[in-house]
Amino acid sequence: MKDFNLFESLDKGLDEAILHAEGKRDVRIRRIKFKERTHYSAEEIKSMRKKL
Incomplete structure (x- = not known):
């Protein structure tokens, strides 16, 4: 089995x-x-962070 080459895969x-x-x-x-x-x-994000 041939080794996977990311560059060749992206290029293809x-x-x-x-x-x-x-x-x-x-x-x-x-x-x-x-x-x-x-x-x-x-405000919702701030409230969620405080709860966590």
Whole structure:
């Protein structure tokens, strides 16, 4: 089994993304939905820190 090389993996992924953007290659696309982040006021954060 070949050793994992982070640079080579990132380089390959970037090359594939460029080819896809240019319409020269089809790639599998996965869309991920994120929940909306909860926003806290400064006072709420201050209160949570005191409780902890």
